[in-house]
Amino acid sequence: MTSASFSIPAVPRRGDASRRFGWLMVAPCLAMLAANSIFPLIYVMTVAFQNYQILIPAPHRFVGLRNFEKAFSDPLFWSSLGVTCWFIAGVVLLQFPVGFGLAVLLNRLRRHQEALATALLVPTIISTSVAAFQWVQLFNYQFGPLNYLLGLMHLPQPTWTANPALALPCLIFVDFWQWTPFMTLLMFAGLRSLPRTIVDAARVDGSTGWQVVWRIYLPLLKPVIGIAIILRILMAFKLFDIIYVLTNGGPGTATENLAFFTYVQGFVYFNMGYAAALSLLQLIVVIILAKALISLTGRAGAVAAKE
Amino acid sequence: MKRAGLTLADFLTYAALSLAIVVFLAPVVWMLITAVKPPDEWLTTPPVLIPSELHWANFTDALITWGGAKGLRDSLIVASLSTALSLVFGVPAAYALGRFKTGGENLSFTVLSILFMPPVAVAIPMYLFWSALGLLDSYTALILQYTVFNLPFIAWVLKSFFEDIPREMEESALVNGATRWRAFWEIAVPLARPAILAVGLLAFIFSWNEFFFALILTRANVTTLPFILPVLMEGHDILWGDIAAIATLGALPVVILAFALQKYLVRGLSFGTVRE
Numbered sequence: 001m002t003s004a005s006f007s008i009p010a011v012p013r014r015g016d017a018s019r020r021f022g023w024l025m026v027a028p029c030l031a032m033l034a035a036n037s038i039f040p041l042i043y044v045m046t047v048a049f050q051n052y053q054i055l056i057p058a059p060h061r062f063v064g065l066r067n068f069e070k071a072f073s074d075p076l077f078w079s080s081l082g083v084t085c086w087f088i089a090g091v092v093l094l095q096f097p098v099g100f101g102l103a104v105l106l107n108r109l110r111r112h113q114e115a116l117a118t119a120l121l122v123p124t125i126i127s128t129s130v131a132a133f134q135w136v137q138l139f140n141y142q143f144g145p146l147n148y149l150l151g152l153m154h155l156p157q158p159t160w161t162a163n164p165a166l167a168l169p170c171l172i173f174v175d176f177w178q179w180t181p182f183m184t185l186l187m188f189a190g191l192r193s194l195p196r197t198i199v200d201a202a203r204v205d206g207s208t209g210w211q212v213v214w215r216i217y218l219p220l221l222k223p224v225i226g227i228a229i230i231l232r233i234l235m236a237f238k239l240f241d242i243i244y245v246l247t248n249g250g251p252g253t254a255t256e257n258l259a260f261f262t263y264v265q266g267f268v269y270f271n272m273g274y275a276a277a278l279s280l281l282q283l284i285v286v287i288i289l290a291k292a293l294i295s296l297t298g299r300a301g302a303v304a305a306k307e
Numbered sequence: 308m309k310r311a312g313l314t315l316a317d318f319l320t321y322a323a324l325s326l327a328i329v330v331f332l333a334p335v336v337w338m339l340i341t342a343v344k345p346p347d348e349w350l351t352t353p354p355v356l357i358p359s360e361l362h363w364a365n366f367t368d369a370l371i372t373w374g375g376a377k378g379l380r381d382s383l384i385v386a387s388l389s390t391a392l393s394l395v396f397g398v399p400a401a402y403a404l405g406r407f408k409t410g411g412e413n414l415s416f417t418v419l420s421i422l423f424m425p426p427v428a429v430a431i432p433m434y435l436f437w438s439a440l441g442l443l444d445s446y447t448a449l450i451l452q453y454t455v456f457n458l459p460f461i462a463w464v465l466k467s468f469f470e471d472i473p474r475e476m477e478e479s480a481l482v483n484g485a486t487r488w489r490a491f492w493e494i495a496v497p498l499a500r501p502a503i504l505a506v507g508l509l510a511f512i513f514s515w516n517e518f519f520f521a522l523i524l525t526r527a528n529v530t531t532l533p534f535i536l537p538v539l540m541e542g543h544d545i546l547w548g549d550i551a552a553i554a555t556l557g558a559l560p561v562v563i564l565a566f567a568l569q570k571y572l573v574r575g576l577s578f579g580t581v582r583e
Binding site: 017018019021022023024025026028029030032033035036037039040043044101102105106108109114115116117118119120121122123125126127128129130131132133134135136137138142143144145148177180181185209234235237238240241244245259260262263266267272275276279280282283286287289290291293294 | 316317320323324327328330331332334335337338341350351352353354396397399400402403404406407408409410412414415416418419420421422423424425426427428429430431432433435436451452454455456458459462487488491512515516517518519522523532533534536537540547550551554557558561562565566569570572
């Protein structure tokens with residue numbers, strides 16, 4: 001992005017032709033995207049202000065902000081928002097520090113870095129369905145290896161995802177397991193892009209390993225860290241699959257996040273207007289986060305261009 | 308750097324990374340073990356760590372009795388066709404966004420927002436959309452749906468690659484009378500081949516793994532592997548070994564692809580935000 005503002009087109013007379021060619025190249029892609037985004041957007045923006053329910057016959061009435069008022073006075077909305085926040089807290093407080101630590105360690109290796117990074121990535125790249133099966137096995141109350149090991153140590157054997165107090169921590173852990181390697185990968189790529197000379201100079205000055213991490217890696221990687229965290233927050237915000245397959249939102253509503261709550265309203269209770277209003281709220285949050293991400297990406301590009 | 312072979316820091320590094328490998332791969336290994344266990348070792352106390360025999364019949368049961376073969380076939384059809392379509396539409400768009408700044412920052416931003424649109428928010432309208440076209444439970448709907456999910460990802464990641472390719476070669480080709488299409492197709496695309504491979508790989512992995520829209524848009528006609536797995540996990544008499552075999556078949560292709568193309572994985576997965 002920074003490079004563009006300084007480069008002078010070699011063939012300025014062709015500027016208009018370039019513009020036309022550019023639009024021609026984007027057009028097919030935009031047409032495809034429009035079908036999937038403009039139509040849903042129009043749908044959501046209309047229905048969110050109607051009393052559209054499967055049980056209420058058409059025509060649906062315009063009800064203003066009533067669906068939004070309903071959300072703000074609905075305890076289930078707030079509790080689902082709380083669950084979403086817990087997943088985001090898991091990203092920031094668990095996935096980032098562990099992911100960063102693993103990246104620093106990976107960066108210390110002299111060989112097999114990429115093979116090891118790829119091996120760690122297996123939880124990230126397999127389907128959530130497959131991952132969920134693995135955890136159903138491990139969390140099995142009666143025959144699971146986890147409870148067997150706890151039994152050997154004479155510790156209590158919980159029912160894991162069936163326990164209202166433990167279900168959410170279990171899911172946060174599964175999300176940690178699935179996505180921390182992805183965090184590691186981003187940080188590792190960032191570490192490798194740092195000029196070696198800076199680290200070597202610090203070593204010559206007698207900095208210890210910790211000082212290198214605190215005074216060099218963390219400040220220099222700030223843009224990458226920001227990007228990684230926002231990227232993962234965006235993904236955690238729309239998390240659905242693992243909840244559906246492992247707990248189906250339960251026990252009760254203990255693991256219903258905002259996305260799952262919206263799904264229940266739309267696909268189980270057919271409260272179309274309410275679900276659309278909830279969707280609209282989520283779209284607004286995503287647009288704000290995406291804006292933050294794009295401004296950070298611009299700055300990260302500037303850092304890379306300076307090298 | 309100290310000359311003594313293994314410093315304490317080195318030792319701790321190896322220890323921590325080994326622990327990480329154990330934590331992150333143990334569930335995967337447990338699935339692989341279950342997939343080859345004979346039925347009487349599926350549910351035992353204590354759990355069987357090393358099966359008494361390699362019971363490959365789980366795989367034949369999974370493939371034939373539980374629809375694994377059709378699942379594999381459907382997943383392959385949907386994933387490969389949607390990947391191909393995504394590249395056909397996405398690569399030229401990424402080139403235009405990166406090279407000509409078509410639509411400026413606003414268009415790039417719109418593409419990025421679409422990339423992160425919560426699936427739940429578009430699920431109902433898209434369900435109505437495909438149902439109005441009479442395409443529920445069809446390959447067409449799933450392939451096109453995954454294509455539109457892959458497109459913003461491909462456009463966004465490849466855009467940064469095209470920005471990083473020096474434009475001099477394309478410009479000299481233009482000066483020498485080549486059309487813009489030839490400058491794109493014969494110069495820029497070959498230079499971006501590793502990146503195209505990377506995003507293609509990730510588009511394939513995404514489509515192969517996708518669960519939510521398979522759940523909403525398909526029933527009995529199109530049954531991809533991620534879709535049939537949770538169905539088999541319901542109920543009381545869970546056939547652990549057979550399901551583990553299906554899950555293994557679902558995981559194997561993407562893991563093999565990832566290892567074979569590991570060089571390309573990093574930049575593709577980092578969404579083009581981290582530039583090496």
